[in-house]
Amino acid sequence: MDRDTIIILSVGIYLLVCVLVGIWALKRTNSSHDFFMAGRNLGVMLTAFAVFSSTLSGFGFVGGPGLVYRMGMSSVWMVVVAGMGYLVSYSLLAKRIRILGELRDSVSLPDVAAVRYKSNGVRIWVAVAILLGVLGYLATQIKAMAVVLQNILDKPQFWSGVSLEWCVFISCAVLVFYTVTGGIIASVYTDLIQGAVMVIAAALIFITVILTFEGGLGEMNQYLIQDDAEAIGPWGTLGMIGCLSWFFVFGLGSAGQPHVITKLMMNRKVGDARSILPVTFMGYMFSALLWIGIGLAMRALVVSGQHAPLTDADAAAPAFLQTYAHPLLAGVVFAGLFAAIMSTADGFLNIGTAAVVHDLPKAFGWKVGNELNAARITTVVISLLAALIALYSGDLVAILGAFGWGTFAAALVPVVAIGLNWKRATPTAAIVAIVSSLLINFGLKTFGIAIPFNIDPGAIALAFSLCAFVTISFLSKPSPIDPDVEEVMGM
Amino acid sequence: MAFAEYFPFMATTTKRIDYLLLGSSWLVLLVFLGILFIPDNSTPMLKLHPDYPPMTQSVHQITQDSTVYTFAIVLAFAIISLMGVLSLMGNRKHGQWGKISYWLVGGLAIYAFAWGVMLWTHYDYQNTSEHSFFGGFPIPTAWMLYAIWFLPILPMAAYFVLFKSWIWRDEDEKRFQTLVQQAKDAEHG
Numbered sequence: 001m002d003r004d005t006i007i008i009l010s011v012g013i014y015l016l017v018c019v020l021v022g023i024w025a026l027k028r029t030n031s032s033h034d035f036f037m038a039g040r041n042l043g044v045m046l047t048a049f050a051v052f053s054s055t056l057s058g059f060g061f062v063g064g065p066g067l068v069y070r071m072g073m074s075s076v077w078m079v080v081v082a083g084m085g086y087l088v089s090y091s092l093l094a095k096r097i098r099i100l101g102e103l104r105d106s107v108s109l110p111d112v113a114a115v116r117y118k119s120n121g122v123r124i125w126v127a128v129a130i131l132l133g134v135l136g137y138l139a140t141q142i143k144a145m146a147v148v149l150q151n152i153l154d155k156p157q158f159w160s161g162v163s164l165e166w167c168v169f170i171s172c173a174v175l176v177f178y179t180v181t182g183g184i185i186a187s188v189y190t191d192l193i194q195g196a197v198m199v200i201a202a203a204l205i206f207i208t209v210i211l212t213f214e215g216g217l218g219e220m221n222q223y224l225i226q227d228d229a230e231a232i233g234p235w236g237t238l239g240m241i242g243c244l245s246w247f248f249v250f251g252l253g254s255a256g257q258p259h260v261i262t263k264l265m266m267n268r269k270v271g272d273a274r275s276i277l278p279v280t281f282m283g284y285m286f287s288a289l290l291w292i293g294i295g296l297a298m299r300a301l302v303v304s305g306q307h308a309p310l311t312d313a314d315a316a317a318p319a320f321l322q323t324y325a326h327p328l329l330a331g332v333v334f335a336g337l338f339a340a341i342m343s344t345a346d347g348f349l350n351i352g353t354a355a356v357v358h359d360l361p362k363a364f365g366w367k368v369g370n371e372l373n374a375a376r377i378t379t380v381v382i383s384l385l386a387a388l389i390a391l392y393s394g395d396l397v398a399i400l401g402a403f404g405w406g407t408f409a410a411a412l413v414p415v416v417a418i419g420l421n422w423k424r425a426t427p428t429a430a431i432v433a434i435v436s437s438l439l440i441n442f443g444l445k446t447f448g449i450a451i452p453f454n455i456d457p458g459a460i461a462l463a464f465s466l467c468a469f470v471t472i473s474f475l476s477k478p479s480p481i482d483p484d485v486e487e488v489m490g491m
Numbered sequence: 492m493a494f495a496e497y498f499p500f501m502a503t504t505t506k507r508i509d510y511l512l513l514g515s516s517w518l519v520l521l522v523f524l525g526i527l528f529i530p531d532n533s534t535p536m537l538k539l540h541p542d543y544p545p546m547t548q549s550v551h552q553i554t555q556d557s558t559v560y561t562f563a564i565v566l567a568f569a570i571i572s573l574m575g576v577l578s579l580m581g582n583r584k585h586g587q588w589g590k591i592s593y594w595l596v597g598g599l600a601i602y603a604f605a606w607g608v609m610l611w612t613h614y615d616y617q618n619t620s621e622h623s624f625f626g627g628f629p630i631p632t633a634w635m636l637y638a639i640w641f642l643p644i645l646p647m648a649a650y651f652v653l654f655k656s657w658i659w660r661d662e663d664e665k666r667f668q669t670l671v672q673q674a675k676d677a678e679h680g
Contacts, residue, residue: 071537071547073632080635082535083643084574084602090650091581095659099667178673217627224623225629228540230549232628234613234635237549239528240563248519249569252577270667274654278647285640302543309543421580424509452527453559454536463520470516474509484670490585491663 003327004155005455011152012333014197014338015174021189025182032371033182036107036354042188047267048279049195050188050343052259055082056198056287058144058341061333065320066313068295069302072224074236075295078250079244079288085254086281092255092417093257094264094273099488100420101265108351108361109258109416112265115485116419119427120363125434127359129411130258132438134352137404138386139393141345145171146390148337151318168387175342176383179349180376184266189348194339195283201336204292204329205320209293212324213300220300227303232296249458253409255417259347287340290333294320329342353378406458410437413462414469423489426479429472433465440464504586513579515573520565529559544680567606575599578646584659594649602642609634 003011029035042050067075090366097112102116109130114123126465153159178186213219224232235243254260260342267276298316301307317337321330357374361367368374415430440461444451451457481489501507575595582591613631616622617669625633650658 055612070545073635076635080640083640084646087643087646087650088574088577088581091578093581103667103670216623221624221628228548229616229620229622229629232632233616234609234631237547238536239549241559241566244525244534244563244566244570247567251574255577271654271659271664274651274659277650281643281647299546302546309546311545313545399501417578418512418577421583422508422512423505452529455523455526460523463516463523466516467520470513474513484674487666487670491666 001457003322003330004157006327006331007334008152008158008200010150010328011338014193016336017193018174018178018190018342021193022178022181025178025186025189029181029183029372032358032375033105033107034185035372035375036350036358037101038184038188040102040266041268042263042266043268044272044275044279045251046114046188047263047272048276049262049283050191050259050266050347051276052283052287053191053195053198053278053340053343054263054347055254055257055341056284057344058141058148058337060288060291061198061337061340062144062148062314062317064291065295065298065317066315067301068236068292068314069310069391070313071238072228072231072236072296072299073234074238074243075246076236076292077246079291081247081251082254082288083281086277086284088252089255089261089417090264090273090277091423093261094277095270095491096420096488097261097416098270098273099263099491100269100485103488106265108354108359109262109412110355111362113416113419113430114363115482116416117425117427117430118480118482119430121209122415122427122430123359124363125431126412126415127363127430128353129356129407129434129438130351133258133404133411134348134355134382135386135389138345138348138352138382139389141341141348142168142175142383142387142402143390144346145175145338145341147197148334148341152334161436165391168391171338172383172387175345175349176380179346179383180379182195183375184350187343187350188263188266190339190346191343191368191444194336194343195287197332197336197339198287198290199283201329201333202287202293205325206289206293208329209297212297220297223298223300231299231321238454242456245454245456245459249409249456249462252413252462253405253458256409256412257405258351258408258412259344260321261412261416262347262351273453290317291440297324310435331409349382352382356382406456406461407437407441409458410441410461410465414466418466418469420489422473423481423486425469425473425480426476428476429469432472433469436468437461502509504583504588508576508580508583511576515569517575519566519573520567522562522569524565526559526562564610567610568603569600571603571606582650584657589653591649591653591657594653595646598642598646598649601645602639605634605638605642609639 100112100115106112106115110123110126113126146164149167149171150162150164153162161373210216221232231237294317302309322334353375356378357368357371411434414433419425419430441457444457501510535550537547538550542547578595579592609631612634616629616631622629626637628636
């Protein structure tokens with residue numbers, strides 16, 4: 001069997017498994033509570049795998065190696081900071097968000113924020129920030145899925161000349177099927193499979209990287225040093241300040257990613273957080289080996305003349321898999337790539353749907369008859385909208401895509417992560433933090449403002465919104481908090 | 492006691508957290524702003540590789556510019572401090588630090604030490620053409636990958652070990668169940 005057939009079979013089997021999980025989860029999804037919160041009944045492994053596989057999207061499998069190929073070690077800071085990021089996130093959120101979720105029967109982050117601040121305004125702004133981010137992130141994930149599928153299918157023996165539209169349709173159909181039928185239950189069970197595929201694939205790829213060079217990592221790094229010693233130094237070619245801005249926004253920012261932290265409301269027991277943290281970290285660490293390994297290997301192979309130069313940095317991962325990995329492993333990694341993209345996309349679909357069906361109607365006092373059916377229909381509508389943005393919006397998809405991590409970090413870290421731990425935080429401060437983060441992120445991207453030393457715009461937005469939030473809260477009169485919420489914040 | 496005498500506005504744990512949060516947040520923002528307004532800040536850090544674009548090569552060595560380098564070092568430790576403050580804040584309980592705070596502060600101190608060694612070895616790395624390796628990587632990169640990446644395991648271990656005796660005790664679980672029951676009773680009238 002040739003390499004292309006093995007790859008398409010692996011991806012096909014993976015997509016089939018996702019559909020089967022969707023059918024299985026359909027029987028277990030009987031209410032909107034099941035659809036959004038999985039009945040708050042997830043075990044340690046399920047929650048941990050759902051958290052880390054949602055964190056590491058397709059970016060980690062394609063964009064990450066591409067960045068390492070382009071800039072050397074610079075982007076590795078996004079990975080290296082994960083340990084501190086998870087520690088901060090779990091310290092601030094794991095216990096309190098889970099307690100508040102059950103105590104007030106909250107099914108979304110805007111719900112939790114509204115309970116904390118006793119403010120519908122905060123609920124609306126959190127929902128708006130989530131919706132804007134979701135549309136952008138989802139569109140980029142759908143586009144990534146379609147591009148990968150097109151690369152796999154566009155072969156004479158399969159479907160020569162297949163259009164991007166068809167690929168968007170096929171990948172969205174699978175994603176929407178299991179998310180509509182099984183809601184978050186299907187999403188977290190597919191996350192478990194997706195996480196396992198990602199860990200195994202990444203570990204095997206890293207071994208392949210070492211075996212690609214006779215002298216292992218040492219030889220690989222000698223080639224890199226001869227070309228540009230700074231590229232394999234800690235700051236890569238981007239420079240120290242740019243890397244520190246990533247360290248900041250990816251470290252603290254993980255406590256503000258709604259598709260990730262919402263999963264911390266779904267575990268069975270509050271005490272499970274104890275074991276979920278180390279499993280999450282280990283899973284993420286193993287998966288990230290692919291990011292570092294492939295990027296450095298392809299850069300070393302090219303500068304040493306062993307591989308033709310790449311015209312597109314994002315081709316680093318596919319090129320390595322096509323040329324150096326065993327066909328079966330290449331098949332598993334391509335399935336892993338789909339897994340990484342889908343595990344993030346399904347999380348976004350779920351929280352976006354919650355914002356439309358649950359949070360905004362609640363804020364404006366609108367009645368939604370059957371929330372479960374409305375959620376299923378809304379999931380389809382959001383997917384369609386994101387698919388249309390992915391296909392036809394041109395630059396808009398890039399602008400909305402930039403709304404991703406940095407915007408969530410700047411908008412939600414102060415308001416949710418710090419707000420749940422700091423009784424002085426006020427609703428006004430929360431709204432100012434969200435609005436300023438949206439304006440700064442959108443403004444910098446829309447007007448193409450260049451920031452010196454390659455500082456990430458998200459880092460500026462996060463630093464500003466954090467200071468605005470803390471300072472306004474500090475200078476304001478404390479706002480009232482419900483007694484049970486206040487007790488939970490002290491626990 | 493002496494601390495409270497000299498700094499009465501930080502007499503309680505809650506007040507200390509307030510000021511630590513305010514101070515560390517502003518420090519990060521001010522350093523970012525300071526970097527943005529450094530004169531002649533348009534020096535490119537990287538350029539397209541002459542032979543293999545879109546690969547890039549470094550242009551500017553940060554250690555050659557003492558002002559920028561100083562700002563960068565302050566920024567690194569300011570971010571680590573902010574992460575420390577937030578970890579402490581999240582693991583407070585009823586306004587108390589608890590034993591876990593020693594572990595967190597100790598873990599962060601070791602983490603910051605690893606950062607210091609990485610910066611120091613990187614300074615040497617930029618100023619020499621003969622490079623030493625550890626675990627297949629140049630020394631400063633080895634510190635980044637093998638120390639900075641893995642050292643958060645120490646405070647994570649504290650989180651795991653002290654979870655049942657501090658973060659979520661049996662009495663917390665009982666109180667939580669009572670609160671949930673009260674909420675349900677209130678809902679059903």
